[in-house]
Amino acid sequence: MTAVAASPYLVPSGLMDVLQVTVLVLVAVTATAVALTRAPVRQVVVLSVYGLLLAVLFLAFQAPDVSLSELTVGAVGLPALLLLGLAKMRERGK
Amino acid sequence: MTARQRRWMFLAAAAGLVAFYLWGLVRLPGFGHYPGPYGDIINRVAEGQTRATGVVSAVNFEYRGFDTVGEEFILFSAALGVSTVLRRLRDEAEIPAGADAPALESPAPSEAVRQSALLFTGPIVVMGWYLASHAQTSPSGGFQGGVVLATAFILIYLAGQYLVFERFSPVSATEAVGAVGAGGFAAIGLSAVFLGLPYLSNFLPKGSVPGAVSSSGTIALISFFVGVEVAAAFVLIVGELLEQTLLIRRTG
Numbered sequence: 001m002t003a004v005a006a007s008p009y010l011v012p013s014g015l016m017d018v019l020q021v022t023v024l025v026l027v028a029v030t031a032t033a034v035a036l037t038r039a040p041v042r043q044v045v046v047l048s049v050y051g052l053l054l055a056v057l058f059l060a061f062q063a064p065d066v067s068l069s070e071l072t073v074g075a076v077g078l079p080a081l082l083l084l085g086l087a088k089m090r091e092r093g094k
Numbered sequence: 095m096t097a098r099q100r101r102w103m104f105l106a107a108a109a110g111l112v113a114f115y116l117w118g119l120v121r122l123p124g125f126g127h128y129p130g131p132y133g134d135i136i137n138r139v140a141e142g143q144t145r146a147t148g149v150v151s152a153v154n155f156e157y158r159g160f161d162t163v164g165e166e167f168i169l170f171s172a173a174l175g176v177s178t179v180l181r182r183l184r185d186e187a188e189i190p191a192g193a194d195a196p197a198l199e200s201p202a203p204s205e206a207v208r209q210s211a212l213l214f215t216g217p218i219v220v221m222g223w224y225l226a227s228h229a230q231t232s233p234s235g236g237f238q239g240g241v242v243l244a245t246a247f248i249l250i251y252l253a254g255q256y257l258v259f260e261r262f263s264p265v266s267a268t269e270a271v272g273a274v275g276a277g278g279f280a281a282i283g284l285s286a287v288f289l290g291l292p293y294l295s296n297f298l299p300k301g302s303v304p305g306a307v308s309s310s311g312t313i314a315l316i317s318f319f320v321g322v323e324v325a326a327a328f329v330l331i332v333g334e335l336l337e338q339t340l341l342i343r344r345t346g
Contacts, residue, residue, distance in 0.1 A: 064233035069237060077245075091343075
């Protein structure tokens with residue numbers, strides 16, 4: 001839309017490309033880190049960081065709505081549920 | 095199958111996957127070049143038709159509102175399923191509240207965790223309501239707002255104990271709130287039918303100023319109900335898991 005083109009917040013496209021590529025690489029690295037982390041509790045923490053990075057990725061690709069959802073579900077909700085599950089399993093194992 | 099055969103099978107399958115993937119990539123439109131007509135049409139007409147400047151919300155709660163009803167009931171069913179699966183079984187017993195229950199007290203959160211949780215609870219509640227009530231003006235909406243609101247309850251648990259969490263969100267009340275949220279969405283759709291319009295038509299006055307908080311008719315109202323439903327469903331799921339972890343013990 002024309003209103004967007006006139007925005008003072010517009011970032012030069014070259015800079016935007018750098019940001020997007022950087023975040024994409026970070027997401028790929030963190031995703032690998034999630035898969036390679038063996039201890040479940042640590043894996044949940046890394047997964048939470050991965051969720052946070054995904055939120056940044058969505059923001060960099062101009063999807064703030066999805067970014068908000070990912071921020072709460074991926075970085076907070078899912079890790080919280082997984083930690084509770086792990087706590088329950090530890091309780092069972094006693 | 096030997097390890098050697100397995101490796102060859104994997105390599106063959108991986109090569110096939112890579113080939114198909116690359117073939118698919120070749121036919122994709124260039125990065126950032128959107129070929130379809132719908133996005134451009136929506137961008138042009140949405141603000142005039144719905145008076146919502148949050149066009150994503152206009153799409154979610156109006157143009158494809160019927161899809162969103164389905165999505166909302168997915169979460170509703172998930173919460174229902176969790177509370178069914180995690181009920182107290184016959185060979186399990188609940189630790190009585192107030193009794194000698196060391197599991198409820200431990201592990202005690204550190205003072206730093208408690209203070210930060212207390213500090214953030216208020217702002218998070220404001221943020222949640224802000225997001226849920228501003229779907230029509232900016233990138234936000236009931237789903238995001240609802241999940242943020244639910245996070246406030248997790249903070250309450252972190253700041254105190256499970257019993258405090260339970261006092262703030264008793265299961266029966268949370269279930270009722272969730273049902274009101276899910277039913278409210280469906281009821282708004284049905285109200286349109288009773289007025290002789292198609293299901294989920296935007297029958298409320300849309301206001302004259304695009305992007306005003308009071309604009310966009312049913313979009314704002316639906317977003318509110320979705321926020322309430324999502325918050326309740328999330329709190330219910332977390333609450334059931336906490337109860338399972340902290341209160342319920344196998345007796346047999």
